[in-house]
Amino acid sequence: MSMKINTTLPSPAELKEEIPLSEKLAELKKKRDQEIRDIFTGKSDKFAVIIGPCSADNEDSVCEYVDRLAKVNEKVKDKLMIIPRIYTNKPRTTGEGYKGMLHQPDPDKAPDLYAGIIAIRHMHIRAMEESGLTGADEMLYPENRSYLDDILSYEAIGARSVENQQHRLTASGMDIPVGMKNPTSGDLSVMLNSVVAAQMGHRFIYRGMDVQTSGNDLAHVILRGGVDKYGTCQPNYHYEDCLRLFELYQKKDLKNPAAIVDANHSNSNKKYKEQLRIVSEVLHTRRYNPDLKNMIKGVMVESYLEEGRQNIGPDMVYGKSITDPCIGWEDTEHLIYKIAEEC
Template sequence: MERIHNMGYKNIRKIMDADEIIKLLPLPEELRKIKEKRDEEIRNVFNGTSDKFIVIIGPCSADNEEAVCEYVSRLGKLQEKVKDKLIIIPRIYTNKPRTTGEGYKGMLHQPDPEKEPNISDGILAIRKMHIHALEISGLTAADEMLYPDNLAYMEDLISYHAVGARSVENQQHRLTSSCLDLPVGMKNPTSGDLSVMFNAIQAAQSGHNFIYRSNEVQSTGNPYAHAILRGYVNRHGENMPNYHYEDLELAIDFYEKRGFENPALIVDTNHSNSRKRYYEQTRIAKEILYSRKYNTKLKKVIKGLLIESYLLPGCQEISEHMEFGKSITDPCLGWEESEELINYIAENI
């Protein structure tokens, strides 16, 4: 029987299977061992056996391999200096959610921001960039789980996954997170409703039977699923923070009422928490560190910070004359401020 299509799309090109991509760009054995060690160190923070503090830091979007690798190489040198106190996880976000669907959607969609989208080339580009970044810095990275199916192309490279504010209610994101044995941060939704975020955490920590990449699978549940506070948007469309002392206490109350083991919280210093004023991230980070010092329960549960930072401060439009290492999406802290902030965090945790 002929299949009837009533869909408004056309096929552009066939994307290679994940096995083919990985065979084409394999992770060298020496880098695989580095990742194994890093994964264990990061897991230990979330299961409570390590008291190191996590700093997930990097550009809003990883749009240029050369600039990203320059940035990450600097982080690698800084990690050596603060290794007794901090675990630095480069933020190499290659998929960008867009509120209206318009604009630059990340390197996976558009490996060259000045050219047409090409997802096949994008998958190869982001895999190559992650391997290169690990090779020159010794640091495995964080990325956003915007499209759960894409994990198959990158799962041997990523040490930390984030589920964004617009994806946290999505069933496939929650169930896919339950398959992983690595930290997955669930952001509160843009509405600010913490119960949505904690429902997502509960779902991710539980085992499920579901469809994943054309297979029926059974997940075991992910004990490292946790909360990320990123601020919210009120009914007037205004950005509102949720990183203040009372907000942090409220998040812990949610954890205690749900009875989760090893509660963990990451605080995003940008987005609605900074009210889109990127330069406030330093002040916000310092306030969170003070709250941790003031309350031992907060110190135990708040495991780290999420910070947007690049080589140059601010942001720029996509053009023929872009500045090297400056964000083309949300504005970021520059390197000097970022280095100073990381050193401050190491001295004040």
């Protein structure tokens, strides 16, 4: 085979022993997980705001951003559940480009996966310690999540992964909310089939073990827009789209039917400032229709310290995205307060 072994990585158990989660942080996660579960089961009417950089590329700037979120959270925590996006894996459409901190802890240097698994665990724990918030990440590689499964409070499965069997089966063994994005084609049935699979129990091979899962009752959908055969973005956050999703949910025997609306990606055509308007429309949809208010549990927003994006190079701006463009901090703060007022 055209494959060579660079190094044997430590097991998740070994890494957790090397970089442990303290009892205090374990209790914090337990408390936050229950609060988030209550949102998705309908026991709480708080609105989830999953917000943060497109990619968590620098520990210091990410932790500064999450610290700022924590200060805002103190003012809105009676209405909102803020979950920081700390995304350490990035899907690449062509396979080229920055693949996230797991691959490259330093974007300027060559991939180093051993350093990467250490860096992402350290960053997530530091963010928890300094902010009191537990974060979200993308489950791009199902077996890699074991390095963070004692830390994360929310996980998303991306548009390119949602049809993959291993992602669906792994999600069925998780005890936190997992959001299934619609595929890049925009096909809602594919996304809902993933939820059906994730809510069922399965037996399969995971990290060399024969495992059995009991199903994840918090598996749900994420609307992120799609792209038609001509490459044109087709948003799916409008009232009619949400109503159609609600009707499709009614035909499925699923627990805790829920949706998160991703305000960027193909919903905004990556015009990052559009996220402000899109979130406003989603809030209006919820106010207009009680059924949709119960279904739409939150929004996902890409945001960082500085707005826009930049290329990797010698003179990079601190706190500015090196992947998709994000709104900046001023817009972020105003948006969170607006959501708290209108949700």
